[in-house]
Amino acid sequence: MGVQGRQIVDIAPRIDAAAHHEIDATGRLAAPPFVDPHFHMDATLSLGNPRLNVSGTLLEGIALWGELKPLLTPEAVMERALRYCDLAVSQGLLSIRSHVDVCDDNLTAVEALIEVRKQVAPYIDLQLVAFPQDGLYRSATAEANLLRALDMGVDVVGGIPHFERTMEDGARSVKRLCQIAAERDLMLDLHCDESDDPMSRHVETLAAESTRLGIGARVVASHVTAMHSYDNYYATKLIPLIAESGLSVVPNPLINITLQGRSDTYPRRRGLTRVPELRAAGVNVAFGQDCTMDPWYSLGSADMLEVAHMGVHAVPMTSREAMAWTFTSVTENGARAMGLPDPTLRVGGPANLVILQARDPIEAVRLKATRLAVIKHGKVLSRTAPREAALSLVGRPTTLDPADYAPVSSPTSN
């Protein structure tokens, strides 16, 4: 692969040219950089501050974040966010959509993350979502704050309909937020039905409004965990409506599998939406990280391969085709959900890529492969030495049948 300036200028078995800088990627997988379409950068790396989440539930996480919010300073938010961005670069994660809570009349985190967005712009595409964490209508000043945040330059309209006081308020919030996105020509990304409640059906309203307003291509429904608990008949009616609207769905496997099902005894429900069925209907599905060391999740490492790996297990989706798809989910599909340009590696395309210590996408997911080189605009941002036990880790080279990676007619054959 030949790179000149910010562009890939050649891909061939052999290129005769004097290179200024050479990276030996023989037998390694070169891929577009990772994309995280769902994150909370205002809360990241705040674990234990002011205390830990004892129940492990979403609701205690929200309450705990409410305790931390009045203590936030712009300096502390920026310091944590920039530390996370450094980690992200080393993991080859170069596009992040972060929600930022607007239920703080000072908009401390909004101001801090707008500054972070500016500082990391040369190497990370950071999109910010105006997120009314305490509910657009449940919090008295949320709507005014959300509009102020958008005026300040926040990129995307956010919401949390399942956290409003009533189902009616939830549906009303979806309609209002769609209207704001349509009027301002903005993208929309709602935390939607992040619940085990089979009656939490806001994604239905979101799909219908997106279709009515013709904005589906720039809409994301995040989490959608309630779909796991929906009646099968209702799901067969709903999924075609989602497909018709053109919206993307962003499940967050690490967080969904740990936060959901907490009120169950046994059997205990998994917390993931219906990924194979959404794929089969043609819906763009992209996995997100959601949290790293914050009130909702104590682990995480900006590793989108860890996210894909959990997706394989938690859905579960273990066919060769489906496992290879999880890699696409944290690269190309995430870019599409965020409205970013086509990131695929091609002549004439941008020289943004990651060289992985793996031979193919499935091996990358299995090993959570080392990012040997991370390249943006033709510049090497990060190098990591290969794991020395690589040969025994990856085993003997084998011939992979390209058919393993060809799309199958029915992705539901997981």
Ligand code: FE2
């Ligand atoms: Fe989230």
